[in-house]
Amino acid sequence: MTPEHLAKLLSMVIILFLTTSKVQSCEFEAENNLCIHQQTISLPLKQPVGTFVVHLEDHSRNSHRTLDLRPRQLGVRFFYPAAVIDNNDHKETKLATLPDKFARVNQLIFDEAIEPSAVEKLKSLSWDIAEGAKIDDSSGALPLIILSHGYYLNPELFVITASYIASRGYLVASINHTFGSSHYTSPNAETKLTIELPHDDLGSDLAMWSADQLFVIEHLQQQNQKSESAFYNKISDKVGIIGHSYGGAAAFHSAAQSDKVDAIINLDGTVFNRKGLTIKQPFMYVHAYEEYFSEIFVNVKNKGYVAIFEDLNHVSFTDFVVFKEMIQQPQSTQQIDNNFKAIVDVANLSTGFFEHHLDNNKGYFRPPANLSRDDFSFKVFDCNSKESSPQPFMLCTYYELKDWLIQRF
Numbered sequence: 001m002t003p004e005h006l007a008k009l010l011s012m013v014i015i016l017f018l019t020t021s022k023v024q025s026c027e028f029e030a031e032n033n034l035c036i037h038q039q040t041i042s043l044p045l046k047q048p049v050g051t052f053v054v055h056l057e058d059h060s061r062n063s064h065r066t067l068d069l070r071p072r073q074l075g076v077r078f079f080y081p082a083a084v085i086d087n088n089d090h091k092e093t094k095l096a097t098l099p100d101k102f103a104r105v106n107q108l109i110f111d112e113a114i115e116p117s118a119v120e121k122l123k124s125l126s127w128d129i130a131e132g133a134k135i136d137d138s139s140g141a142l143p144l145i146i147l148s149h150g151y152y153l154n155p156e157l158f159v160i161t162a163s164y165i166a167s168r169g170y171l172v173a174s175i176n177h178t179f180g181s182s183h184y185t186s187p188n189a190e191t192k193l194t195i196e197l198p199h200d201d202l203g204s205d206l207a208m209w210s211a212d213q214l215f216v217i218e219h220l221q222q223q224n225q226k227s228e229s230a231f232y233n234k235i236s237d238k239v240g241i242i243g244h245s246y247g248g249a250a251a252f253h254s255a256a257q258s259d260k261v262d263a264i265i266n267l268d269g270t271v272f273n274r275k276g277l278t279i280k281q282p283f284m285y286v287h288a289y290e291e292y293f294s295e296i297f298v299n300v301k302n303k304g305y306v307a308i309f310e311d312l313n314h315v316s317f318t319d320f321v322v323f324k325e326m327i328q329q330p331q332s333t334q335q336i337d338n339n340f341k342a343i344v345d346v347a348n349l350s351t352g353f354f355e356h357h358l359d360n361n362k363g364y365f366r367p368p369a370n371l372s373r374d375d376f377s378f379k380v381f382d383c384n385s386k387e388s389s390p391q392p393f394m395l396c397t398y399y400e401l402k403d404w405l406i407q408r409f
Contacts, residue, residue, distance in 0.1 A: 034340040040094055040128050044164065045128070048084040049080065050134070050135065053078070055075055055076075055187050056075075057071040057074075058074070058212075065205065073184070073186055073192075076216060079159075081137075094128065098125065102119055105157065114327060129159070135171070135230065135231075140236070143171070143354070144235050144240070145165055145239075146240070146243075146251075147161070148174075148243035149243075150248075150318075151197070153244070162174050164347035164348070170351075171231075177209050180209060213250060213251065217239055238358040240263045240264065240358055241254055242264070242265040252264065252299075255279050256279055262357065263283075264284075282357040283304050285305070286309070286346060288314055289311075295399040295403075298383055304380070306392075312342055316343070322336060345376070348370070
């Protein structure tokens with residue numbers, strides 16, 4: 001047997017170990033550790049979560065700024081508290097774990113190939129999420145959270161965050177921003193791939209992504225009024241948006257345009273074209289590695305926060321890092337757990353932010369005490385309040401002067 005064949009065999013054995021060794025121990029695992037039980041990845045959910053996909057068309061817009069073709073098509077994957085039935089007569093179908101075209105995402109993000117055989121090993125895994133389960137609204141109408149992926153990514157790479165938030169009593173609408181995602185497959189099986197942003201105008205598609213977010217909000221509010229809809233009387237009037245990278249920048253633009261949005265979170269996204277934008281909603285900016293682009297808080301006329309995870313990178317907010325580690329370094333169970341815990345911590349932080357501000361609490365949000373990472377820091381960055389620490393207050397003054405000078409000269 002050649003060394004290459006031996007290495008592949010060892011890798012397959014380790015994957016098998018990962019997917020079977022914890023069968024009896026999931027319920028005893030430390031909270032937020034990755035746990036695989038009978039080919040299913042168990043998530044730290046407060047209650048069962050269901051999911052389904054809806055394809056939408058906006059006939060008021062072209063499909064893309066470069067295409068004179070209507071309508072604009074979107075896919076939306078929903079996550080929500082589920083009324084799960086699981087008995088001998090009825091078994092729920094679980095959501096497949098590995099996203100379609102995973103290798104394509106890797107090529108787009110890292111400009112490197114992944115062997116198809118390596119990806120194949122994980123295709124038998126699924127999430128502990130029920131496909132097509134009914135929405136459980138027994139606790140009342142659900143606040144709506146719009147989730148937007150980053151450029152080149154897609155909703156299937158934000159399942160951990162979406163399901164975690166949904167299990168705390170929210171309807172999460174995770175948008176596939178067609179032509180900005182890795183791919184979108186319409187109901188007629190036509191696949192639309194990424195259209196590159198112009199290098200001299202990286203913010204050129206933010207208006208389109210923001211329009212996607214506001215269109216989905218408007219659509220769901222209409223569906224909430226229709227008795228034949230799956231969403232009938234299930235959605236409250238509270239709306240939050242969380243976005244990663246380009247999706248986070250789009251959230252900022254959406255909040256500036258619509259008073260239907262009540263709170264927003266930007267996960268490590270640079271907000272292009274911010275001139276003239278005013279945000280009247282609470283805003284949390286979550287950074288990987290270090291704080292940057294703090295001048296954005298000059299545009300925020302409500303409570304502002306900076307959260308930093310110093311040991312993370314830009315892709316660490318996505319499920320991609322868990323899958324990639326399982327494919328490339330399956331023996332590194334500690335690193336896989338660390339990547340998983342980081343996503344859960346961000347989801348926990350984000351849920352706490354929405355719980356606080358969508359419930360109309362007047363005071364400042366404080367992070368949950370049970371975050372697991374030591375590299376986390378948090379501060380109020382409010383250009384409108386004396387409660388900010390002296391450094392943000394001085395920076396706000398500096399940024400305001402800088403903006404004034406740019407506009408003046």
